[in-house]
Amino acid sequence: MTIRRDLDALARQGVLAKVHGGAVPVIEASTHEPGFEAKSVLEPSAKDEIARAAAALVTPGTAIALSGGTTTYALARHLLDVPDLTVVTNSVRVADVFHEAGRTGGAGEPRRGRRRSS
Numbered sequence: 001m002t003i004r005r006d007l008d009a010l011a012r013q014g015v016l017a018k019v020h021g022g023a024v025p026v027i028e029a030s031t032h033e034p035g036f037e038a039k040s041v042l043e044p045s046a047k048d049e050i051a052r053a054a055a056a057l058v059t060p061g062t063a064i065a066l067s068g069g070t071t072t073y074a075l076a077r078h079l080l081d082v083p084d085l086t087v088v089t090n091s092v093r094v095a096d097v098f099h100e101a102g103r104t105g106g107a108g109e110p111r112r113g114r115r116r117s118s
Contacts, residue, residue, distance in 0.1 A: 007023050010023070036068075036093070040070045047074045048074050050074070050075075051074035051077070052078055054078075055078035055079050055082070058079060058082050059082075060082055060084050061083070061085070062085065062086070063085075063087075063088065064085070065087075065089065066088070067089070067091065068093065068094065072089075072091065073091070073093050076089075076097040080101050080103060
């Protein structure tokens with residue numbers, strides 16, 4: 001009974017909502033991470049400035065790794081003019097920047113030559 005009374009009191013305070021078999025928090029959890037679209041509109045000029053400064057540090061013929069994120073997405077766009085650059089990424093959006101610019105290589109490079117038939 002103590003748990004039920006506590007849940008009732010917390011529900012009256014608006015901290016939680018009682019559901020069948022328990023309770024759920026009413027407020028958004030502090031671990032909530034906004035999506036890419038929501039984050040991409042936050043501080044776009046700062047992200048572009050960071051991306052421009054980071055791109056200036058990348059030398060031709062090097063290899064870099066870019067994670068998924070809105071600032072690294074901005075960085076990818078600034079790296080398109082760096083010749084002979086190898087980019088490793090886990091982000092489809094970042095990879096798409098290079099793909100749309102025709103800068104694919106490795107596994108993403110189109111195959112040339114005759115197709116083998118089975």
